[in-house]
Amino acid sequence: MTTESRLRSDRTAPVQPGADPGAALIRLPAFWVVLALVVGGAVRMALITGRFAGTYPLATLTAIALFALLAVPFWFVVSELDFLEREPPALLALAFAWGGVVATTVSIPAGAALDDLVAKLGSPHLAADWGAALAGPTVEEIAKALGVVAIVLVARAQVNSVLDGVVYGAMVGLGFQIIEDIVYALGAVALAGRGDHVEPVVTTFLLRGFLSGVWSHTLFGALAGAGIGYLVVRADRTWRSRLGVAMLGLLGAWASHVLWNSPLFRDGLGNGALALLVVLVFKGLPPLLLILVLVRAAHDREADYYAAQLDKLDDPELITPAELAALRSGARRATARWHARTSAGLRARAAVRRLQRAQARLAVELSRGTTDLSRWLHEVRRQRRILAALGHPEAVAPAGQGPWRRTASAVFTTALAIAVLWAAISLLGGR
Amino acid sequence: MGWVTRRQLTNLLGALCLVLVLAGLALGLPALDAALPADRPVPSDRPYAVGGGVTVVPPPGSRVDVTETRPTDDAGTALFRLGPVRYLITVRPFDGDLSAAADRLRQRITGTPGYQVTGVELTVATGSGLAGLQGGYTAPGRGGRYAVFVAGGCTIEVTVSGADLDLGRTLPTIDASTRTLRYDPAEPE
Numbered sequence: 040m041t042t043e044s045r046l047r048s049d050r051t052a053p054v055q056p057g058a059d060p061g062a063a064l065i066r067l068p069a070f071w072v073v074l075a076l077v078v079g080g081a082v083r084m085a086l087i088t089g090r091f092a093g094t095y096p097l098a099t100l101t102a103i104a105l106f107a108l109l110a111v112p113f114w115f116v117v118s119e120l121d122f123l124e125r126e127p128p129a130l131l132a133l134a135f136a137w138g139g140v141v142a143t144t145v146s147i148p149a150g151a152a153l154d155d156l157v158a159k160l161g162s163p164h165l166a167a168d169w170g171a172a173l174a175g176p177t178v179e180e181i182a183k184a185l186g187v188v189a190i191v192l193v194a195r196a197q198v199n200s201v202l203d204g205v206v207y208g209a210m211v212g213l214g215f216q217i218i219e220d221i222v223y224a225l226g227a228v229a230l231a232g233r234g235d236h237v238e239p240v241v242t243t244f245l246l247r248g249f250l251s252g253v254w255s256h257t258l259f260g261a262l263a264g265a266g267i268g269y270l271v272v273r274a275d276r277t278w279r280s281r282l283g284v285a286m287l288g289l290l291g292a293w294a295s296h297v298l299w300n301s302p303l304f305r306d307g308l309g310n311g312a313l314a315l316l317v318v319l320v321f322k323g324l325p326p327l328l329l330i331l332v333l334v335r336a337a338h339d340r341e342a343d344y345y346a347a348q349l350d351k352l353d354d355p356e357l358i359t360p361a362e363l364a365a366l367r368s369g370a371r372r373a374t375a376r377w378h379a380r381t382s383a384g385l386r387a388r389a390a391v392r393r394l395q396r397a398q399a400r401l402a403v404e405l406s407r408g409t410t411d412l413s414r415w416l417h418e419v420r421r422q423r424r425i426l427a428a429l430g431h432p433e434a435v436a437p438a439g440q441g442p443w444r445r446t447a448s449a450v451f452t453t454a455l456a457i458a459v460l461w462a463a464i465s466l467l468g469g470r
Numbered sequence: 471m472g473w474v475t476r477r478q479l480t481n482l483l484g485a486l487c488l489v490l491v492l493a494g495l496a497l498g499l500p501a502l503d504a505a506l507p508a509d510r511p512v513p514s515d516r517p518y519a520v521g522g523g524v525t526v527v528p529p530p531g532s533r534v535d536v537t538e539t540r541p542t543d544d545a546g547t548a549l550f551r552l553g554p555v556r557y558l559i560t561v562r563p564f565d566g567d568l569s570a571a572a573d574r575l576r577q578r579i580t581g582t583p584g585y586q587v588t589g590v591e592l593t594v595a596t597g598s599g600l601a602g603l604q605g606g607y608t609a610p611g612r613g614g615r616y617a618v619f620v621a622g623g624c625t626i627e628v629t630v631s632g633a634d635l636d637l638g639r640t641l642p643t644i645d646a647s648t649r650t651l652r653y654d655p656a657e658p659e
């Protein structure tokens with residue numbers, strides 16, 4: 040453990056290990072209440088979508104298919120954020136469902152009412168300019184944040200670090216984003232007045248999926264989730280400071296959403312793809328950077344904690360010192376897998392991934408004080424034997440191979456993201 | 471069995487708080503909205519800015535519904551109410567011709583279940599020289615009139631709806647108002 044990483048990670052909330060809830064959660068009243076809310080929301084959203092589907096069946100199918108596809112990479116990235124202590128898929132699905140059917144069901148009437156109130160208490164001009172910036176964020180961020188609260192009520196033990204809050208918050212946001220986008224796309228079809236055509240769906244997909252996708256609800260939800268994660272795990276602090284941080288997270292999500300929806304720079308930088316790209320970056324980058332810093336700090340704290348659990352084993356067959364260092368960092372884990380593929384083939388890459396997962400799971404079980412670790416020890420040793428048979432006994436990359444690859448990967452990803460944004464903006468005519 | 475633990479009670483309390491906040495958002499805000507009046511008096515002796523550089527002189531005795539009126543620089547909507555009759559003007563960016571604009575509006579009207587376009591379309595013109603098409607439609611329990619104009623890269627859609635008796639009484643003043651539609655991009659909003 041380096042002094043630098045310890046200092047950085049020590050600034051964030053500690054990890055509070057918790058047991059797997061298993062079937063015990065069905066004895067919690069909140070589980071049934073949340074389930075009822077999800078079922079009610081699903082019925083309501085199905086009715087709304089069904090109305091569109093009756094009139095525009097092709098456009099409805101296209102919208103559902105396109106945005107479902109868009110959800111896949113987002114789901115993968117969000118669920119991979121917490122590689123070391125992975126969240127149960129059922130809870131991730133619950134968070135997604137909350138965002139997709141509960142938060143949206145509540146936000147549709149509430150957002151419209153608040154927008155009306157802005158017009159009534161202010162003026163139609165104020166509502167036209169700032170209604171979307173004030174009403175949407177206020178209602179939607181509260182409704183989404185309640186999704187993380189619902190997860191805490193249902194499975195408190197699964198929210199044991201700030202990173203868990205980020206993951207659940209992002210998943211609630213992702214659910215909201217996908218369903219809202221589908222409804223927007225179908226609204227655009229109805230507004231276009233050209234019958235069951237898919238062009239408005241494709242335009243909405245480019246506009247809301249690509250241009251707004253990176254810095255939209257997933258990001259805002261993650262910010263609010265980070266605050267709630269802190270509130271839950273920082274038991275050593277006073278209630279006042281924990282609530283303060285939770286409110287700060289919610290405020291950050293709200294402010295980011297307000298900035299994104301605001302009319303600021305709507306016409307300030309002229310027309311054209313470059314001007315639009317600059318505005319998108321100006322409005323979207325601050326919250327994106329903020330959440331990246333938060334995730335990095337929370338991840339480091341968690342990595343230090345679980346690495347310390349594995350360090351106690353002092354058994355190089357289970358984990359070597361170099362593997363321990365690699366396990367702490369997402370980039371080093373990826374570099375180790377990449378090195379395995381280039382030096383020993385795809386099977387070695389897959390084995391390294393399984394080994395890393397097994398080591399991470401072993402660390403989690405150690406932190407929970409699980410007495411019978413044989414299942415996890417067996418899995419680590421099994422993957423070790425597979426790697427040894429492939430001539431790649433240690434899941435690490437040689438020193439010096441990581442940094443240039445990480446830099447190249449970051450540059451490539453950034454260039455690809457800009458190219459995709461540019462293509463989307465150009466397809467939309469730079470408007 | 472049969473005992474409720476303290477943890478379960480706390481959990482239930484938390485879940486009820488969750489439901490309470492959701493109800494406050496989903497039911498409380500709309501209730502507060504409904505409690506406040508949406509209509510405002512509007513002067514009928516000078517043009518009213520609809521948005522996108524379009525103005526109209528509202529019919530005498532009409533009131534503007536602020537919840538459906540949203541003027542912006544490049545688009546806008548204005549809803550006037552004459553008793554139970556709705557007089558809605560919508561301005562949107564549009565790059566087609568008049569017949570395409572009329573076709574789009576008709577599609578939207580007939581896209582609502584139970585709505586049918588009736589009769590033939592007539593050409594109409596405003597006092598400022600905007601040429602348009604006008605037609606009628608019917609819906610369960612109510613009738614309606616629509617008109618559409620194209621000017622300067624935008625479409626101006628007018629829809630009037632209400633019960634037949636009310637429409638018969640108010641249509642002359644609404645027609646007079648529609649004839650005052652004016653497109654002037656330099657018009658201050």
